[in-house]
Amino acid sequence: MATIKVYGHPFSPAARRVLVCLAEKDLDYENITIDFSTGQHKKEPLISINPFGQVLGFEDGDLKLFESRAITRYIAHAYADKGTPLISDDPKKMAIIGLWLEVESQKFDAAVQKLSYEILVKPMKRMAVDEGVIEQGQAELAAVLDVYETRLANSKYLGGEDFSLADLHHIPIIANLLNTKVKAVFESRPCVAPWAATLLARPSWKKATGA
Amino acid sequence: MATIKVYGHPFSPAARRVLVCLAEKDLDYENITIDFSTGQHKKEPLISINPFGQVLGFEDGDLKLFESRAITRYIAHAYADKGTPLISDDPKKMAIIGLWLEVESQKFDAAVQKLSYEILVKPMKRMAVDEGVIEQGQAELAAVLDVYETRLANSKYLGGEDFSLADLHHIPIIANLLNTKVKAVFESRPCVAPWAATLLARPSWKKATGA
Numbered sequence: 216m217a218t219i220k221v222y223g224h225p226f227s228p229a230a231r232r233v234l235v236c237l238a239e240k241d242l243d244y245e246n247i248t249i250d251f252s253t254g255q256h257k258k259e260p261l262i263s264i265n266p267f268g269q270v271l272g273f274e275d276g277d278l279k280l281f282e283s284r285a286i287t288r289y290i291a292h293a294y295a296d297k298g299t300p301l302i303s304d305d306p307k308k309m310a311i312i313g314l315w316l317e318v319e320s321q322k323f324d325a326a327v328q329k330l331s332y333e334i335l336v337k338p339m340k341r342m343a344v345d346e347g348v349i350e351q352g353q354a355e356l357a358a359v360l361d362v363y364e365t366r367l368a369n370s371k372y373l374g375g376e377d378f379s380l381a382d383l384h385h386i387p388i389i390a391n392l393l394n395t396k397v398k399a400v401f402e403s404r405p406c407v408a409p410w411a412a413t414l415l416a417r418p419s420w421k422k423a424t425g426a
Numbered sequence: 427m428a429t430i431k432v433y434g435h436p437f438s439p440a441a442r443r444v445l446v447c448l449a450e451k452d453l454d455y456e457n458i459t460i461d462f463s464t465g466q467h468k469k470e471p472l473i474s475i476n477p478f479g480q481v482l483g484f485e486d487g488d489l490k491l492f493e494s495r496a497i498t499r500y501i502a503h504a505y506a507d508k509g510t511p512l513i514s515d516d517p518k519k520m521a522i523i524g525l526w527l528e529v530e531s532q533k534f535d536a537a538v539q540k541l542s543y544e545i546l547v548k549p550m551k552r553m554a555v556d557e558g559v560i561e562q563g564q565a566e567l568a569a570v571l572d573v574y575e576t577r578l579a580n581s582k583y584l585g586g587e588d589f590s591l592a593d594l595h596h597i598p599i600i601a602n603l604l605n606t607k608v609k610a611v612f613e614s615r616p617c618v619a620p621w622a623a624t625l626l627a628r629p630s631w632k633k634a635t636g637a
Binding site: 314 | 477478489491492493495496499500503504517518520521522524525527528529531532533573576577
């Protein structure tokens, strides 16, 4: 019986980040779809798990969590001996993984948040798109990916020679952006492009998205 | 001889976050002041440590890191047996600390970034302040602190009954904001107010700021 429950919307990058992690760890779970159009995320049981009223919640027995990156860190540590190792026991190796986890959260995600809204969410809602915001977002993303390019010229993955949680956190957003014209920002960089392709080719991504 | 080096500006909240952490851990370190007005952060040795050209770098022997939150996580894990325990060995207890670490990074910091710039940096640079931005920032911070208030009504600290890295990460920004009119947003909340006061009373904060 699955004791792990994920409450989320199937298209949410945050929910997908958690589902990819569970797939890498070969863990069973129950996936409860939350329909935010009817305000389910502001009601029980989710509002008791996520006090910010956002569409993501996680339970493992009596443990209740929100924030996708906190959930994946928990999974990676609590189930360290299952599936793909996503972290390291060695403090210095873990420090490098942790560094790139922070870079994703503080730099990559910051650069793509407005961009994703403009290029993905607005067209879906039939709202007018601001090309200036897209231009600026692409420039910010390009600056971040220049740093990634240098890193990936010297290291197979961001956190080191092995795939880690630091790479995993990028997968849902990269998958979305590669379906837009922003893919040029990835594909024009000779080390970033194959890295992104490798991430999206992982069976865990197919499993998490039901592809 | 100190093998730990911190490169940063003494007034930078990110540098202070690292210095408070080192003080809690009773670790010796060398603090190298970086003067960003002369572009020192775009030059060696810092540019080899921090490829984003920002004013924070960290070395522990051959390990080079940037991103304050990655540095403090490394210190907390690598020196787990020294000074104040800032993390937990228990995966579920650590998950709760990790959750509030993410809330600080994703919610609290996001709410205060524009606000800090408007209310602290602009006056220092003799730039005109936009009261509308301050109003909006205060409203966003208030929404985050409402969640903190509920949490702190049931738990002495954010991560549990003991002070942890999750509380520590807030200290430099709270210290800055309590010097402004934004302090009312903290002081009007009966559980948040004493929590904030307890954090600023820690000897590590005095040590980190030379107060």
